[in-house]
Amino acid sequence: MQILQLQDITYVYNQGKENALTALNGINLEIERGALLAIVGESGSGKSTLLHVMGGLDVPIAGEVIYNGEKLNYKNSDWLAQYRNKEVGFVLQDFGLLLSETVLENVCVPLLFSKGSFIEMKRKAKDALKLVGIDDLASRKVGQLSGGQKQRVAIARALVNNPNIILADEPTGALDSKTSLEIVSILIDLNKQGKTVIIVTHDLSIAQRCQRMVTIADGEIV
Ligand SMILES: Nc1ncnc2c1ncn2[C@@H]1O[C@H](COP(=O)(O)OP(=O)(O)O)[C@@H](O)[C@H]1O
Numbered sequence: 275m276q277i278l279q280l281q282d283i284t285y286v287y288n289q290g291k292e293n294a295l296t297a298l299n300g301i302n303l304e305i306e307r308g309a310l311l312a313i314v315g316e317s318g319s320g321k322s323t324l325l326h327v328m329g330g331l332d333v334p335i336a337g338e339v340i341y342n343g344e345k346l347n348y349k350n351s352d353w354l355a356q357y358r359n360k361e362v363g364f365v366l367q368d369f370g371l372l373l374s375e376t377v378l379e380n381v382c383v384p385l386l387f388s389k390g391s392f393i394e395m396k397r398k399a400k401d402a403l404k405l406v407g408i409d410d411l412a413s414r415k416v417g418q419l420s421g422g423q424k425q426r427v428a429i430a431r432a433l434v435n436n437p438n439i440i441l442a443d444e445p446t447g448a449l450d451s452k453t454s455l456e457i458v459s460i461l462i463d464l465n466k467q468g469k470t471v472i473i474v475t476h477d478l479s480i481a482q483r484c485q486r487m488v489t490i491a492d493g494e495i496v
């Protein structure tokens with residue numbers, strides 16, 4: 275069963291303007307539930323755009339994104355918000371964390387959009403922190419953490435709503451090689467626990483640890 279299907283996806287920045295740029299050009303990709311997929315390609319080839327389209331953050335000008343057999347419903351903002359918040363979790367190279375807030379507060383952010391008591395929120399956040407091995411850091415300010423610890427916080431935040439898909443955009447780009455290995459191991463473990471994990475990376479040694487590798491060049495799969 276495919277969890278995500280991309281059919282003839284085209285994405286254009288600044289559409290209709292002089293500086294229009296086709297970042298994705300007719301992408302077709304089928305991703306099986308439980309897959310561990312690496313997306314590689316040179317800088318500017320369209321990897322981040324592809325991940326944003328998968329996560330419902332960018333809307334393609336043509337083509338379909340199909341999640342669990344259902345087309346992403348761009349016209350229904352509630353449906354789309356639910357998809358972005360509950361079905362996928364994003365992990366970014368620069369972490370995208372609130373540095374002056376605590377670890378626990380950062381992990382709670384995706385929960386602020388749903389109902390639930392404060393106690394329940396805290397419990398979910400703690401569970402996510404346990405999964406990445408830093409529940410002992412819950413009350414620390416994120417600004418005081420190392421890069422590897424920050425990335426664990428970002429992964430916990432991506433996990434807190436228990437999404438089916440983890441989308442990681444160069445998650446080790448800002449980390450040294452030893453810490454990169456630890457972070458990749460966490461992502462691989464999450465895959466073993468059943469998550470579909472998609473990792474954009476420059477690092478071929480990381481890509482080789484994935485079941486499958488897709489290369490993108492100039493907005494096309496090669
Ligand atoms: N916000 C934007 N506005 C205009 N062009 C963009 C924007 N973001 C990315 N691009 C362009 O789209 C292409 C693909 O970018 P991107 O998906 O970020 O590539 P990658 O992640 O592989 O480096 C590049 O040519 C880039 O310059």
Ligand SMILES: [Mg+2]
Pocket residue numbers: 321322323443
């Ligand atoms: Mg990128």
